Amino acid sequence: MPYVNIRVTDxxxxxxxxxxxxxxxxxxxxxxxxKNPATTHVVIDEVPVDNWGVAGLTFEEYLKAH
Amino acid sequence: MPYVNIRVTDxxxxxxxxxxxxxxxxxxxxxxxxKNPATTHVVIDEVPVDNWGVAGLTFEEYLKAH
Amino acid sequence: MPYVNIRVTDxxxxxxxxxxxxxxxxxxxxxxxxKNPATTHVVIDEVPVDNWGVAGLTFEEYLKAH
Amino acid sequence: MPYVNIRVTDxxxxxxxxxxxxxxxxxxxxxxxxKNPATTHVVIDEVPVDNWGVAGLTFEEYLKAH
Amino acid sequence: MPYVNIRVTDxxxxxxxxxxxxxxxxxxxxxxxxKNPATTHVVIDEVPVDNWGVAGLTFEEYLKAH
Amino acid sequence: MPYVNIRVTDxxxxxxxxxxxxxxxxxxxxxxxxKNPATTHVVIDEVPVDNWGVAGLTFEEYLKAH
Structure with missing residues (x-):
């Protein structure tokens, strides 16, 4: 009975x-x-880039810095 | 203090x-x-149908096959 | 295809x-x-009381204050 | 390796x-x-007000009642 | 910057x-x-079997019925 | 009405x-x-180190490699 949630930037x-x-x-x-595929659910969340942060920076600031 | 997250296809x-x-x-x-209703939160997420999969199929493929 | 996550204190x-x-x-x-019950999943998470906060207080502090 | 998900009304x-x-x-x-900030992710979810409930009421009903 | 949460029965x-x-x-x-693997996080949650339900049944009831 | 979920290694x-x-x-x-603190909930999840991966490695492999 797996449930998998994949969150990525949109x-x-x-x-x-x-x-x-x-x-x-x-x-x-x-x-x-x-696992039985019949009870395996996968849900993808596309997160607006403004809403994702890493290293204390927003996604866009992070991309500029790396 | 319950928090309930209901995820359904949009x-x-x-x-x-x-x-x-x-x-x-x-x-x-x-x-x-x-539980005390005053501290009970319910959040509903409507997931785009393209973003939900079951049995290794996208939602639309799954509906066609069943 | 609902997925419901119920989080309560343990x-x-x-x-x-x-x-x-x-x-x-x-x-x-x-x-x-x-909804079709066959594809409806419910997952209950029991959260240790130390790990739940509300109003800036831990659960135990909150219960004492209310 | 923290992952933090902040959910607020939109x-x-x-x-x-x-x-x-x-x-x-x-x-x-x-x-x-x-924690190492380089591996610390923060994701903000903005939830439509219709989709958030507390005390058995929708967000708008709750605001009117309080 | 993906974050993937895999939830399975324990x-x-x-x-x-x-x-x-x-x-x-x-x-x-x-x-x-x-995606860049360096910023890809995967978290596995092992859920006690009593806490997972499908088709309105607990996991154990479901296994007996299928 | 914020709900914040902090996930860290245990x-x-x-x-x-x-x-x-x-x-x-x-x-x-x-x-x-x-935000009103009275309706702000924070839940901390402590994830076993075996269950957290980054860069395609388990947490322990990752620590050794960095």
């Missing part, structure tokens, strides 16, 4: 990429933990 | 339905666990 | 109470949103 | 306020727990 | 399996979204 | 440190967003 993830993430994570849980 | 949940979910979950926590 | 919730929460939340989602 | 939080929250939470984790 | 996941999940999810995010 | 956070995190985050939300 930078134009395509429907094909979302489908690939869902398929890939589900396969991984089947392979590693022998 | 398919036109009305304000009345949201109010019913908030009231219903709060009543349940009062009834079952004798 | 104060001896019994298996019967957990089953009542799971059944109650699932029934609510069926009644209000016509 | 009422016009400015980019400057978001930056202040990210900086403030990161500084707090450095000060209190001596 | 049924004896080994350290090797946890490492495989962390590596697999990180590789997936690099492959599909070209 | 490495012996003391009750005093937890109280300091709760107080500090609540003060920050009052200062930056003028």
């Amino acid at each position: 930078e134009g993830v395509t429907p094909e990429q979302k489908a690939a993430l869902i398929r890939g994570v589900t396969d991984l849980l089947v392979d590693v933990l022998d | 398919e036109g949940v009305t304000p009345e339905q949201k109010a019913a979910l908030i009231r219903g979950v709060t009543d349940l926590l009062v009834d079952v666990l004798d | 104060e001896g919730v019994t298996p019967e109470q957990k089953a009542a929460l799971i059944r109650g939340v699932t029934d609510l989602l069926v009644d209000v949103l016509d | 009422e016009g939080v400015t980019p400057e306020q978001k930056a202040a929250l990210i900086r403030g939470v990161t500084d707090l984790l450095v000060d209190v727990l001596d | 049924e004896g996941v080994t350290p090797e399996q946890k490492a495989a999940l962390i590596r697999g999810v990180t590789d997936l995010l690099v492959d599909v979204l070209d | 490495e012996g956070v003391t009750p005093e440190q937890k109280a300091a995190l709760i107080r500090g985050v609540t003060d920050l939300l009052v200062d930056v967003l003028d």
Whole structure:
């Protein structure tokens, strides 16, 4: 009964990429933990870039600094 | 001090339905666990259908297959 | 495809109470949103009382003050 | 390796306020727990007011009643 | 800057399996979204079986019924 | 109505440190967003070190490599 929540910055993830993430994570849980895919849920959250911080900086400040 | 997070696919949940979910979950926590409603929070997340997967399929693929 | 996460302080919730929460939340989602119970997951997190704060106070300080 | 998720009602939080929250939470984790800011992530979720309930009421009903 | 939260029932996941999940999810995010692994965090939550419900049943009731 | 979830590796956070995190985050939300502390909840999750990964490595592998 896995539930997986993938949170990424909102930078134009395509429907094909979302489908690939869902398929890939589900396969991984089947392979590693022998989970039943029928009860495996994957939810992707796309977070606005202004709302994500790392190292005390907003995402944009962080990208400029690295 | 309960915090409840309800995540559903974004398919036109009305304000009345949201109010019913908030009231219903709060009543349940009062009834079952004798919680204080004043410190009971309920947050509803509406997830775009492209972003929810089950059984390794996107929501739309899953609906077609079932 | 709902996923519901109920977070409460860890104060001896019994298996019967957990089953009542799971059944109650699932029934609510069926009644209000016509969701399919087969794809409705409910996860209960019991949080140590030291780890929950409200009003800037730890749970125990808060109970003493109210 | 902290991950902090701040959930607030969506009422016009400015980019400057978001930056202040990210900086403030990161500084707090450095000060209190001596965490490495480079691996400290902060994610802010702005929740539509219709989707937040407290005391069995929607946010708007709650504001009217208090 | 992905953050991935994998929630599974607590049924004896080994350290090797946890490492495989962390590596697999990180590789997936690099492959599909070209994410930087250095800022990719994966957190696994092992949920007591009593605390997970599906189809209105506790995990154990669900396993008996299927 | 903020809800803040702080997730850190489980490495012996003391009750005093937890109280300091709760107080500090609540003060920050009052200062930056003028939130009401009475409806501000902070929940700290201590994650076993085996269950946290970054850069495709488990926490312990990561510490050795840096």
